Amino acid sequence: xxxxxxxxxxxxxxxxxxxxxxxxxxxxxxxxxxxxxxxxxxxxxxxxxxxxxxxxxxxxxxxxxxxxxxxxxxxxxxxxxxxxxxxxxxxxxxxxxxxxxxxxxxxxxxxxxxxxxxxxxxxxxxxxxxxxxxxxxxxxxxxxxxxxxxxxxxxxxxxxxxxxxxxxxxxxxxxxxxxxxxxxxxxxxxxxxxxxxxxxxxxxxxxxxxxxxxxxxxxxxxxxxxxxxxxxxxxxxxxxxxxxxxxxxxxxxxxxxxxxxxxxxxxxxxxxxxxxxxxxxxxxxxxxxxxxxxxxxxxxxxxxxxxxxxxxxxxxxxxxxxxxxxxxxxxxxxxxxxxxxxxxxxxxxxxxx
Amino acid sequence: xxxxxxxxxxxxxxxxxxxxxxxxxxxxxxxxxxxxxxxxxxxxxxxxxxxxxxxxxxxxxxxxxxxxxxxxxxxxxxxxxxxxxxxxxxxxxxxxxxxxxxxxxxxxxxxxxxxxxxxxxxxxxxxxxxxxxxxxxxxxxxxxxxxxxxxxxxxxxxxxxxxxxxxxxxxxxxxxxxxxxxxxxxxxxxxxxxxxxxxxxxxxxxx
Numbered sequence: 001x002x003x004x005x006x007x008x009x010x011x012x013x014x015x016x017x018x019x020x021x022x023x024x025x026x027x028x029x030x031x032x033x034x035x036x037x038x039x040x041x042x043x044x045x046x047x048x049x050x051x052x053x054x055x056x057x058x059x060x061x062x063x064x065x066x067x068x069x070x071x072x073x074x075x076x077x078x079x080x081x082x083x084x085x086x087x088x089x090x091x092x093x094x095x096x097x098x099x100x101x102x103x104x105x106x107x108x109x110x111x112x113x114x115x116x117x118x119x120x121x122x123x124x125x126x127x128x129x130x131x132x133x134x135x136x137x138x139x140x141x142x143x144x145x146x147x148x149x150x151x152x153x154x155x156x157x158x159x160x161x162x163x164x165x166x167x168x169x170x171x172x173x174x175x176x177x178x179x180x181x182x183x184x185x186x187x188x189x190x191x192x193x194x195x196x197x198x199x200x201x202x203x204x205x206x207x208x209x210x211x212x213x214x215x216x217x218x219x220x221x222x223x224x225x226x227x228x229x230x231x232x233x234x235x236x237x238x239x240x241x242x243x244x245x246x247x248x249x250x251x252x253x254x255x256x257x258x259x260x261x262x263x264x265x266x267x268x269x270x271x272x273x274x275x276x277x278x279x280x281x282x283x284x285x286x287x288x289x290x291x292x293x294x295x296x297x298x299x300x301x302x303x304x305x306x307x308x309x310x311x312x313x314x315x316x317x318x319x320x321x322x323x324x325x326x327x328x329x330x331x332x333x334x335x336x337x338x339x340x341x342x343x344x345x346x347x348x349x350x351x352x353x
Numbered sequence: 354x355x356x357x358x359x360x361x362x363x364x365x366x367x368x369x370x371x372x373x374x375x376x377x378x379x380x381x382x383x384x385x386x387x388x389x390x391x392x393x394x395x396x397x398x399x400x401x402x403x404x405x406x407x408x409x410x411x412x413x414x415x416x417x418x419x420x421x422x423x424x425x426x427x428x429x430x431x432x433x434x435x436x437x438x439x440x441x442x443x444x445x446x447x448x449x450x451x452x453x454x455x456x457x458x459x460x461x462x463x464x465x466x467x468x469x470x471x472x473x474x475x476x477x478x479x480x481x482x483x484x485x486x487x488x489x490x491x492x493x494x495x496x497x498x499x500x501x502x503x504x505x506x507x508x509x510x511x512x513x514x515x516x517x518x519x520x521x522x523x524x525x526x527x528x529x530x531x532x533x534x535x536x537x538x539x540x541x542x543x544x545x546x547x548x549x550x551x552x553x554x555x556x557x558x559x560x
Contacts, residue, residue, distance in 0.1 A: 121405075123405050123406060123409055126406070126409040126410065126413065126482070127409055129409075129413050130409050130410075130413040130416075133412075133417025133421075134412065134416060134417055136417075136421055137389070137424075140428070144428050152428070155428070156425065156428070159421055159425045160425070162421075163418055163421055163422065166417065166418070317525060321527055
């Protein structure tokens, strides 16, 4: 960030107002790329799905169909949005925003490089858990405010599912914080920079938790094969069946922003964030940097799409069984294992110890 | 400090208004959502005095889990509003009495002059998460474990009280379902990919 220091000092020179302006600039530096990433991610999803279905995917608007998402977004924004006659009007309009805010607020503590983070909060991991757990309100409120049976069913399913999988994801994070000895995400990444390179990242000692975390992440973002909240073939479109135009676009944006967030978090927590997979002595390839984090996050984002193309939708009781009877016991057991590993000093350079 | 003070009053005002809304809302779902706002604002107030762990855990546990299930239940129950509203005036004196006693107790507990004290200094200068953990797992280990045990017992008890085998309900056997093989469900029939089909004759017979 040293390049930006003169700009920072210049803006901060204006006192309290300067501080607010600087924060807003920082927030925009994260929020705008996230929105753009969502646009290209949607394009990439449609391309990948197309290839997996042996068809072309979007290819007409712009080079290789790249402008397709933007065309869709503008179409949605200019469309009329309908308020169902007997809906709860205020909540109906608020619901997409309530879903959107936590999805973007969570990005505040995601570190992109050694010093590139908006808020280097000590309780970063807890903050992340709190923010991701609030995302379900948008869905529930949308389902209830629509005053529609399908939307209500989607909201109910989503509430039960997200709360269940949050427990499993939270347990997986407990394992990470035991090994790292810190709740700060930058410290967690630094705790993974051991002598064994790729093998000192947390994915190996915490392999079950790693799998549980990412699968729970897929379930928490209501993506296939866990998309009970939408379930097009069962309950039409679930919680957003009554939404159209811009509010629908906001729901769409939220879902994809959450997916990218989970991809980043899985890379930061288990795959060593911006650390390079190669030994540091290698020229160029061994240098740690944000590009490694982005490459890892891209891999997880791709997994999302792969899952979508490869798996049929889970039945509801199967989802609940997987969450409560498989993931949570395994996670609990592995927290014990992690405690033993730390006790016998397998993780020598925990951040806080 | 002035910004903190302004924020404190803003959050307090939102907190008091939303708390009043919880009691006064006609729709039970609106009441629950206002309660969520209450919790959230309380957490913001705690962040102002740098109790970050408590603030975030309040959001995580109450807003993120407890209230979601609460909302779930309230939405499922089709509560009729009118009968609930009937007794409002009748029970008002009791409610006021309870509130007054609670206020008096709180004032006694905290001590009125303590309200004037500024934000408590950070004990270690760093994260109070680590401090809370230290205290819980050394000094207060026994009460902590006892509380955890009681909560677990409560969970088991709640399940046992409500669990009943209904007659006529069908149950899945998950292990049987997981162990199933594709060959038990589908039969693959070999067919030649090119079949000899009768092709239209080259020359049509005259009618």
